[in-house]
Amino acid sequence: MNKNLLFGLLLIAALGCKKAGTPTEEIPEVIVNEDAGTFAEIGSYTVGGAGAAEITAFDPSTNRLFVVNNTEGNNRIEVIDFKDPAAMKSIGSIPVAPYGGLVNSVSVHDGKLAAAIESTNKQENGKVVVFKTSDYSEIKVVSVGALPDMVTFSPDGKYILSANEGEPNDAYTVDPAGTVSIISVANNYAVNTIDFSAFTGQKAALMSKGFRVFGPGNDFLKGIEPEYITVSEDSKTAWVTLQENNAIAKINIDSKTITDIFPLGFKDYNLDGNEIDPSDKDNATILGKWKVKGMYLPDAIGLVESGGIPYLFTANEGDAREYGGFSELQRIKDKSIVLDPTAFPNASLLKKDEQLGRLNITTTLGDTDGDGDYDELYSFGARSFSAWNGNTGMQVYDSKNELDVKTIAAGFYDETRSDDKSVEPEGIAIGSMGSKKIAFVGMERADAVAVYDVSSPAKPVFLQLLKTGDAPEGVLFIAAKNSPTKKSLLLVSSEGDGQIKVYSPKTL
Numbered sequence: 001m002n003k004n005l006l007f008g009l010l011l012i013a014a015l016g017c018k019k020a021g022t023p024t025e026e027i028p029e030v031i032v033n034e035d036a037g038t039f040a041e042i043g044s045y046t047v048g049g050a051g052a053a054e055i056t057a058f059d060p061s062t063n064r065l066f067v068v069n070n071t072e073g074n075n076r077i078e079v080i081d082f083k084d085p086a087a088m089k090s091i092g093s094i095p096v097a098p099y100g101g102l103v104n105s106v107s108v109h110d111g112k113l114a115a116a117i118e119s120t121n122k123q124e125n126g127k128v129v130v131f132k133t134s135d136y137s138e139i140k141v142v143s144v145g146a147l148p149d150m151v152t153f154s155p156d157g158k159y160i161l162s163a164n165e166g167e168p169n170d171a172y173t174v175d176p177a178g179t180v181s182i183i184s185v186a187n188n189y190a191v192n193t194i195d196f197s198a199f200t201g202q203k204a205a206l207m208s209k210g211f212r213v214f215g216p217g218n219d220f221l222k223g224i225e226p227e228y229i230t231v232s233e234d235s236k237t238a239w240v241t242l243q244e245n246n247a248i249a250k251i252n253i254d255s256k257t258i259t260d261i262f263p264l265g266f267k268d269y270n271l272d273g274n275e276i277d278p279s280d281k282d283n284a285t286i287l288g289k290w291k292v293k294g295m296y297l298p299d300a301i302g303l304v305e306s307g308g309i310p311y312l313f314t315a316n317e318g319d320a321r322e323y324g325g326f327s328e329l330q331r332i333k334d335k336s337i338v339l340d341p342t343a344f345p346n347a348s349l350l351k352k353d354e355q356l357g358r359l360n361i362t363t364t365l366g367d368t369d370g371d372g373d374y375d376e377l378y379s380f381g382a383r384s385f386s387a388w389n390g391n392t393g394m395q396v397y398d399s400k401n402e403l404d405v406k407t408i409a410a411g412f413y414d415e416t417r418s419d420d421k422s423v424e425p426e427g428i429a430i431g432s433m434g435s436k437k438i439a440f441v442g443m444e445r446a447d448a449v450a451v452y453d454v455s456s457p458a459k460p461v462f463l464q465l466l467k468t469g470d471a472p473e474g475v476l477f478i479a480a481k482n483s484p485t486k487k488s489l490l491l492v493s494s495e496g497d498g499q500i501k502v503y504s505p506k507t508l
Contacts, residue, residue: 032480034488034505036438037463039451043502044469045088047078052498055474056491057106057113058082059133060482066113066133067493067500068474069093070102077103077115079136083484085502094136099127107160108133109153112185114160116148123147123174128162128183140189145179150228154235158185159253163226163240164193172216172325178224180240180249182256192256196224196249199261209263212245212295214364215326230303232310232390239312239390241298243319248301248312248393262393267294267382273400276383277418282354285408285415287401290356291344294318294382295365300475302430303390304437304457310390311457313439315425318381320362328364329380331419333357338373358419381421385428385441387457396458407446410465417445430454431477433488433505438463440490442472449475449492466503470496 047053048071055068065080065088077094096103096117105116113133118126126148130139145164153160160183168175181193199206200220207213213223227243231253238251242261250260269276275287298314305311320329330337332351339347350356359379366374383404387397403423407413417424427442439454447468452460474493483489490503 032434032487033508034433034480035508036433036436036451036453036505038506039464039466039490039503040505041466041501042504043085043088045080045500046498047080047090047493047500048072048498050496050498052078052495053469053474053493053500054495055105056476056493056500057108058476058478058482058491059108059111059113060478061111062133063484064091064133065491065500066094066106066108068103068106069498071498075102077106077113080500085485085489085504088500088502092136094131096129099129099141104148105150107152109157112139112153112157114151114153116144116151116162118147122167123169123176126164128160128181130160130189142181142183142189142191144181144183144191145193146176148181149226152229152231154231154238154253155233156235158235159183160185160189161229161231161238161253163229165225165227166222167225168215168222168323168325170324172323175215175217175219175222177221178226178242180226180229180238180251180258182251182253194251194256194258195221196258196261197221198258202261206247206261206263210265210295211247211261211263212364214328215321227298228300230301230312232303233305237310237390239301239303239310241301241314243297243299243317244321246295246297248298248314248388250390260393262388264296264298264388264393264395266378267296267384267398269294275401276404276422277415278356278359278379279354280416280419281358285413285418287404292356292359292361292377292379294379295362296382296386297380298386299426300428300442302428302439304387304430304454306437306455306457311396312388312390313428313430313454313457314386314388315428315441316382316384316386317424317426317444318379318421320360320380328362329360330363331357332359332361332377337361337363340373340375343375360420381424383422383425385425385439387454387460397460399460402462403441403443403446403450406450406462406465407443407448410448412446412448412465412467414445421445423448427473427475429475429477429490431488431490432479438477440475440477442468442475442492444471444473447472447494447496449490466490466492468492468501469494469499
């Protein structure tokens, strides 16, 4: 007898023996044996021009993609038929103008789509709007903090969380506090928007560890800018990157309180393995040691839980505050940057374009003795991704300069960005493939994604490098069990050209 037929008959017989009214036992999930180092492009779709396709969310119940599209003065969420990733097509859109300004982020869970929409006046409170993925009808409109920049469901679907960045206006005369909103789905979408006021008394202690509070007024609450959120597997804890502040905050979801702020410190580019190319005018891509430090300033964050410990993986993009009313960014060669003669005895040489002269640094750090010159130099971002212990904030891994090394070898490195954050790691996604945990690190200026095995969080292993569209922003992993192809899929959405690219691995 055919083996498949025999299995089917035995399964029917087994189910038939169950008592009426008792739940059917769940059939074990079939694990697809895939090689995480063999992802290759299988499909591509252009949503729009620059500014489109920043962030994408997938709904397995309808096989639809929901894509941020802020182009052509028609801000909307584009809906893509994803039944066949090799032949994607637009099947409609959800207008967001009735709710405010730009849509910044989307997330899906159990047939519900949550969208983070900023106010037409970015300094006023924004909204999280929840829609049905089946017919796009509105379920709920929730007021959150100013400039909701990222939204996510908790794994159990009971909560929606938004990181409300609270950026100032260009004149820097209005600067709302950065906050996090926690929305209870089951409690009619009741919202608690929490700030960081409990930590105002710790300002000095936090700053001594690398936490950044700066800008006009040096206001602690107004200066905090939440960027991106990840949530624990049990949906009880969240972590949010505070990008411009160079920190990660930990949140107790049940009590709706911020329990910890973890300053991330600085990266020393004068150490072995941390070598960088700081100049875009040296007619070469040469990595070397320099007496400069990097501020991690992470954007996206992902989570791997291993041995009872939550490990937080961050894409250390870097971001400067540049406004009409205040800017922290200057090049080392600028006349206003005076280097301390003891710390930098070869200052005149260092200020040349082919040396450190072109490197962008912050003017808010470095004058350690207060005498008006710079004893240390701090640049933006760490040109890497890192892993941190989510309970203590301690770093357990940094990719050092490996992203630079890999992209240079592949011919993807953009030499014109050497002076300004290099490959610029921005997006990160963590996926499970069989027994392995895989990280996908999007690099905005290399137009590439690096794939790593992070099953051992302190010892990630590089697997491959993928070419993407222009300026990848969103990195989304779809597990095989939810995928329309029943294979793991990686989606990369790029804001530079509005392209979505889909990648799939080989099976073993």
